[in-house]
Amino acid sequence: MASFTLHGIPVSRGIAIGRAHLLTRAALDVKHYLIPEEQVEAEVQRLQKAIATVHKELQTIWNELPKDSPAELGAFIDVHALILSDPMIAEVPLDIIRTRYYNAEWALVTQIDELSSQFDEIEDAYLRERKADIQQVGERVLKVLTGTAATQLAGSSTDEATGRMIIVAHDISPADMLQFKDRAFGGFVTDLGGQNSHTAIVARSLDIPAAVGMFNASALIQQDDWVIIDGDAGVVIVDPTATLLEQYRERQTRLIRDRKKLSKLRKTPSITEDGTEIALLANIELPEDCAAAMESGAAGVGLFRSEFLFMGRTGVSHKLPSEDEQFESYRKAVLAMKGRPVTIRTLDIGADKPLDDAEQTALNPALGLRAIRFCLAEPQMFLAQLRAILRASAFGPVRLLVPMMAHSFEIDQTLAMIEQAKTQLREAGQKFDPLIPVGAMIEIPAAALTLPMFVKKMDFLSIGTNDLIQYTLAIDRADHEVAHLYNPLHPAVLYLLSSTISIGTKAGVPVAVCGEMAGDVRLTRLLLGMGLREFSMHPRQLLAVKQEILNSDLNVLAPQVKKILKSYDPVAIAEAVEQLRGE
Structure with missing residues (x-):
C-alpha cells in the first residue's frame, strides 16, 4: 500500500508512531421501522432500560477511575451523565415512540439529530463542540439497544517492539478512553472534533499526541497500518517509507529530550535576558x-x-x-x-x-x-x-x-x-x-479602537485573540470554507494588538493576552516586542513559552517589532516574525 498523508486539526503537541487500531462504533445509522400500537409501551420500556444501563455503566466507570487520571475525565463523565438525565434525551424520545410509533433506535436517533442541528448553530467554538457529547451519549445507548455495548478494538495485539497503539476512530468519548489508559497507547486520530472537543482536551491533559477533524481517517486507515501522528502540525502519515519513519523517530527522540529539559525550567523565574x-x-x-x-x-x-x-x-x-x-x-x-x-x-x-x-x-x-x-x-x-x-x-x-x-x-x-x-x-x-479588580476582555475591534474609555474605568484588560481575529477578519474559524483566512499576523490584527498593549501600558492598566496567540511559541517574541508583559495559556504550553522568554532581549526585540508593525506585506511579516526567533 502506498504512503499517504491526512491533514486535520492539531490539538496536542508531540509525535506518536505506532500501529493503527480501529475502534468500532455503533453508527447512528440504525434500522427504522414502525411498531404496532399494542407494543408501544414495551418499546418505551426497552429504551428506558437501555438508558438505565448506561447510567450504571457511567457510574461504574466514574467509581473505578484510577487515582492518577486527569481531573477532566471525571468531569466529562459527569457531563455525559447530566446529558443522559436531561429530558431532551431521557423523555423526548419516549414521546416520539408514543406519538409516531418509531422503534426505540429510530426515536433516539431522531432526537439526537435534532439536538445536533441546534448545536451546529452555536457560535462559541467550545459550546458548539459539545454536540459531540450528545452524540457520544446517544451512541452509548444505541450500543445497549443493538447488543453491541462493549466498545471493541478490532483484533491484533500490540507489538511493543515495533510500535505503540494508535487509536483510530470516528470519534471517542472520555469514558471510552479509560480502557486504553493502561495499554501501550500512543495517540488518537479521529474523524470528528476540534480544538475544544473533549477528545482534544483530554489528549492535552494526558500529554498524548492527537490529530482530530480528519473527516474520513477511520475509513481510509486500515487495521495494523503504520501511522505517524505529528501533533504539532495536525498531520497523520499512513504507511510511511522507511526513511520517513526513521526521520520521525529521530524527531520524536529529540522532542522527548527537549521536554525533559523544559521541565527543569518549572521553578525558574520568567525573566528576559535584559531583566x-x-x-x-x-x-x-x-x-x-x-x-x-x-x-x-x-x-x-x-x-x-x-x-x-x-x-x-x-x-x-x-x-x-x-x-x-x-x-x-x-x-x-x-x-x-x-x-x-x-x-x-x-x-x-x-x-x-x-x-x-x-x-x-x-x-x-x-x-x-x-x-x-x-x-x-x-x-x-x-x-x-x-x-x-x-x-x-x-x-x-x-x-x-x-x-x-x-x-x-x-x-x-x-x-x-x-x-x-x-x-x-x-x-x-x-x-x-x-x-x-474588574477587567474587560478586548475581543471586539470596536473595543480595541475605543480603548481610552476602557482604561478609565477598568482595572485590567485581557485580549481574547481568538475572537478579535475572527471579528476583525469577518470569518468563522469553525467554517472550513474560510478557515484558511484566519491569520493572527494580518496587519489589522497586529495593529489592534499593539495599540491595545501600548495604550493600556501608558495608562498604567495591565494588559494580558489569553487567546491562543499567548501559547504559540512562534509568536512569543512578537508579543514581547509589542510590550506584552502578561501571557495566559494552556498549562502544557507554559514552559515552552518560558524558554522563549528566557532567551529574549527586549532591547533587541522592540525596534525589530516596531519595523514589522509598519509593514502591510503578509509574506514579509511572516518572514520577519520567523526571523525574530533566530536572534
Whole structure:
C-alpha cells in the first residue's frame, strides 16, 4: 500500500508512531421501522432500560477511575451523565415512540439529530463542540439497544517492539478512553472534533499526541497500518517509507529530550535576558485544572472559563448551577492556587445556546445576544454569578473578567451590577474582597479602537485573540470554507494588538493576552516586542513559552517589532516574525 498523508486539526503537541487500531462504533445509522400500537409501551420500556444501563455503566466507570487520571475525565463523565438525565434525551424520545410509533433506535436517533442541528448553530467554538457529547451519549445507548455495548478494538495485539497503539476512530468519548489508559497507547486520530472537543482536551491533559477533524481517517486507515501522528502540525502519515519513519523517530527522540529539559525550567523565574519580569498564567476550564497549572509553575490563572459549570444542562433551565454550586467551584480553584491570582470570566454563552427552550436561536449568533449582552439581559442569573465570584474572593486573590464589552453603557451597567451584588452580600453578612479588580476582555475591534474609555474605568484588560481575529477578519474559524483566512499576523490584527498593549501600558492598566496567540511559541517574541508583559495559556504550553522568554532581549526585540508593525506585506511579516526567533 502506498504512503499517504491526512491533514486535520492539531490539538496536542508531540509525535506518536505506532500501529493503527480501529475502534468500532455503533453508527447512528440504525434500522427504522414502525411498531404496532399494542407494543408501544414495551418499546418505551426497552429504551428506558437501555438508558438505565448506561447510567450504571457511567457510574461504574466514574467509581473505578484510577487515582492518577486527569481531573477532566471525571468531569466529562459527569457531563455525559447530566446529558443522559436531561429530558431532551431521557423523555423526548419516549414521546416520539408514543406519538409516531418509531422503534426505540429510530426515536433516539431522531432526537439526537435534532439536538445536533441546534448545536451546529452555536457560535462559541467550545459550546458548539459539545454536540459531540450528545452524540457520544446517544451512541452509548444505541450500543445497549443493538447488543453491541462493549466498545471493541478490532483484533491484533500490540507489538511493543515495533510500535505503540494508535487509536483510530470516528470519534471517542472520555469514558471510552479509560480502557486504553493502561495499554501501550500512543495517540488518537479521529474523524470528528476540534480544538475544544473533549477528545482534544483530554489528549492535552494526558500529554498524548492527537490529530482530530480528519473527516474520513477511520475509513481510509486500515487495521495494523503504520501511522505517524505529528501533533504539532495536525498531520497523520499512513504507511510511511522507511526513511520517513526513521526521520520521525529521530524527531520524536529529540522532542522527548527537549521536554525533559523544559521541565527543569518549572521553578525558574520568567525573566528576559535584559531583566524584565514576564507573568505566565494558565487558562483553565475546571477547578481540577489548577493542579496542572501549579505543576507548570504558573503565576496564577489568567482565564477560568466559567461556561463549563453551565454545560450539560441543555433544555433544563431550572437546573442551571445555583449560586452556591458556582461559589464552591470558584472557591476550590482559589484555594488550589495557594495565594496566586485567579481570573474568573463571567458567563460567555448566549442566544446561540438558549437557556430556555422557548427562546429562538439567533440567526447570526456571533453578532447576537451573547456574553455580557446576554448577562445584562438576564440580571438575576448574572447577579447570582457575580455574588458567587465575589464570595470566592474572600478565600484568595480573585480578578473578575467580563467578556465582549464594546459600549460605554455596558461598562457602566456591569460595574453597577457588581456594586449591587456587593450590597446584597453585605446585607447578607457574607465576606468578599471589596477591592476585587474588574477587567474587560478586548475581543471586539470596536473595543480595541475605543480603548481610552476602557482604561478609565477598568482595572485590567485581557485580549481574547481568538475572537478579535475572527471579528476583525469577518470569518468563522469553525467554517472550513474560510478557515484558511484566519491569520493572527494580518496587519489589522497586529495593529489592534499593539495599540491595545501600548495604550493600556501608558495608562498604567495591565494588559494580558489569553487567546491562543499567548501559547504559540512562534509568536512569543512578537508579543514581547509589542510590550506584552502578561501571557495566559494552556498549562502544557507554559514552559515552552518560558524558554522563549528566557532567551529574549527586549532591547533587541522592540525596534525589530516596531519595523514589522509598519509593514502591510503578509509574506514579509511572516518572514520577519520567523526571523525574530533566530536572534
